[in-house]
Every structure is written in structure tokens, then in C-alpha cells.
Amino acid sequence: MKIFLKIWRQETREAKGEMKNYVLDDVTEDMSFLSMLDLLNEKLIAAGERVVEFDHDCREGICGQCGVMINGQAHGPLPHVTTCQLHMRSFNNGDTIYVEPFRAKSFPVIRDLKIDRSSFDRMIQAGGYISASTGQAPEANSIPISHKTAEAAFDSAACIGCGACVATCKNSSAALFVSAKITHLVLLPQGKIEADERVRKMIAQMNEEGFGHCSNTEACEVECPQQISVLNIARMNWEFNKGGFL
Numbered sequence: 647m648k649i650f651l652k653i654w655r656q657e658t659r660e661a662k663g664e665m666k667n668y669v670l671d672d673v674t675e676d677m678s679f680l681s682m683l684d685l686l687n688e689k690l691i692a693a694g695e696r697v698v699e700f701d702h703d704c705r706e707g708i709c710g711q712c713g714v715m716i717n718g719q720a721h722g723p724l725p726h727v728t729t730c731q732l733h734m735r736s737f738n739n740g741d742t743i744y745v746e747p748f749r750a751k752s753f754p755v756i757r758d759l760k761i762d763r764s765s766f767d768r769m770i771q772a773g774g775y776i777s778a779s780t781g782q783a784p785e786a787n788s789i790p791i792s793h794k795t796a797e798a799a800f801d802s803a804a805c806i807g808c809g810a811c812v813a814t815c816k817n818s819s820a821a822l823f824v825s826a827k828i829t830h831l832v833l834l835p836q837g838k839i840e841a842d843e844r845v846r847k848m849i850a851q852m853n854e855e856g857f858g859h860c861s862n863t864e865a866c867e868v869e870c871p872q873q874i875s876v877l878n879i880a881r882m883n884w885e886f887n888k889g890g891f892l
Contacts, residue, residue: 647673647734650742651686653698656755663755665744675735679722680705680712682734683745700759705730707871710808714759715746720810720869728808728871748813752820752855765855766807766823773847774827776836789835802830804872811866811874817858822866824852825882826874832885842889849886 649670656663670689673682680702687697703709712729716722722732737743745759753761805826812820828845831837837844860879867876 647675647737647739649673649682649734649737650740652742652744653759654746655698655758656747657757659754659756665746673734675733677734678705678730679716679732679734680730698759699757701761702730707731708806710806710871713748713808713810713813715744715748715813717744720748720813721808721871725868726871726873728806731871748809750809750812750818750857752818752857753809753812761809763807763809765857766809766820768855769820769824769848769851770827772851773840773844774831776831776840778836791834795833799830799833802826802833802874802878805830805870805874806872808871810869810871812857814865814869815858815861816863816865817861819860819866820852820855820857821860821879821882822870822874822876824848825878828885829878829881832881841885845882845885845889849882 651668651670652665653668654663655666668686670682670686673685677685680700683698683700690697700714701711703711705712707728707730710728713721714729716729716732721727721729723736724732747753747755747759747761752765753763756762803826805823807823809823811822812818828848831844832841864876867874
């Protein structure tokens with residue numbers, strides 16, 4: 647396959663970036679999208695040029711590090727997959743592909759396609775945890791949790807923090823991410839003790855990081871690789887109102 651690439655290149659956070667054109671003549675449909683970028687970088691190295699920098703780690707759709715905008719869509723054209731799970735068979739010979747970093751004020755570009763997601767870490771540090779006593783683990787049967795509740799908590803905990811929800815929201819809202827973390831913990835007995843404090847602190851940190859308000863378009867759920875439901879946002883709002891306003 648012959649693929650025409652238009653890739654965002656930016657030297658530093660402060661530098662002015664621009665789209666650069668590249669052509670690959672030997673792309674196969676079995677390549678993953680990241681393998682295709684690896685192929686491009688091999689050619690750039692051979693030509694003595696700087697490689698295109700992008701984030702990745704597991705390449706198994708687990709870590710959430712690989713997200714980029716592909717032709718204007720977070721993670722590309724396939725629904726509910728990460729960028730590393732996208733393969734070149736989703737494109738046609740001769741296609742032009744636009745590749746850009748996730749765009750959000752709270753996700754500053756480090757270089758090229760690499761972004762700084764540390765704002766997510768700071769929101770977790772603000773309240774996305776529980777306090778637990780040290781010592782012997784309690785007897786599991788002494789904390790009964792229904793299967794329905796356990797499954798709901800697990801569904802929310804499945805969020806991998808890739809940031810696609812932020813990138814696809816017209817307001818760059820992190821509501822889906824934050825609400826998933828809040829819902830995961832508040833559904834379980836271990837998370838109920840600090841529930842009110844948690845929701846207040848995490849929402850306050852979300853606002854401090856500069857994320858926008860929920861746009862109610864549900865675009866975040868559409869682009870989420872883990873299909874996190876927007877019902878989590880309703881739960882977050884309910885918990886916030888129940889626990890008292892900031």
C-alpha cells in the first residue's frame with residue numbers, strides 16, 4: 647500500500663508546530679498503525695532526520711498511552727479501540743492520513759504526537775484513592791457485594807485514562823474520566839467512607855486543571871476504547887450534589 651501522511655511536528659512545548667508530509671510505499675495491511683509509524687521512523691533515521699515522537703507502551707490496548715487523532719478522530723476510524731489496536735487494513739491504498747496529538751489545553755504537547763497527561767495523575771492524587779487499615783486482610787464474606795454492583799464497579803474501573811474523551815469533547819471535558827474513577831470507588835464499601843470528600847476534591851482539581859464542562863453530546867462515550875458509560879457522569883453529579891457544593 648502507498649500511504650500519504652500528514653503528521654504534526656512540534657519541537658518543544660513553546661515551539662510553533664506544523665503539519666509535515668511523508669510518503670510510505672511499502673505499508674502492508676497487516677501492520678498496526680504504530681508499526682506503520684515505526685516504519686516511517688526507520689526511514690527517517692536512515693535519512694538522518696529526527697524521528698516522529700509518539701507515546702506507547704503495552705501496544706495491547708491496556709495502558710492508554712498511544713492515543714492520537716487520526717483524520718480528526720480520537721484513536722482513528724474503528725469504534726472502541728486504541729490507536730495501537732488499529733491496523734492499516736482500515737485504510738486504502740493511496741489514502742492520505744492526518745495524524746495529530748490530542749488537542750486540549752490541559753494536555754500540552756511535549757513534542758510531535760507526545761502529550762503531557764499528568765493532569766489526570768493530579769486528579770487521581772486529589773481524591774481517587776481509599777484509606778485502608780494495615781494488617782490482615784478482612785474475611786471476604788464479611789463484606790458482601792452483589793454481583794450486579796461488583797460488575798458495575800468493574801465497568802467503571804476499566805477506564806485506562808487514555809484521554810480520548812477529552813480530545814473528542816468540544817469543551818475538552820474530563821468528566822467521563824473523573825466520573826469513572828469516582829463511580830468505581832463509591833459503589834464499593836471500601837470507597838464509601840471518603841465518598842463526599844473524594845468527589846469534591848476531584849471535581850475541584852478538574853476545574854483547576856482547566857478542563858471544560860461536560861458538553862452533553864456523549865461524544866466521549868462514542869470514542870472511549872473501554873465503552874465507559876456517560877451514566878457515570880450522572881452518578882458523579884448526584885454524588886457531588888449529595889455531598890455538598892464546593
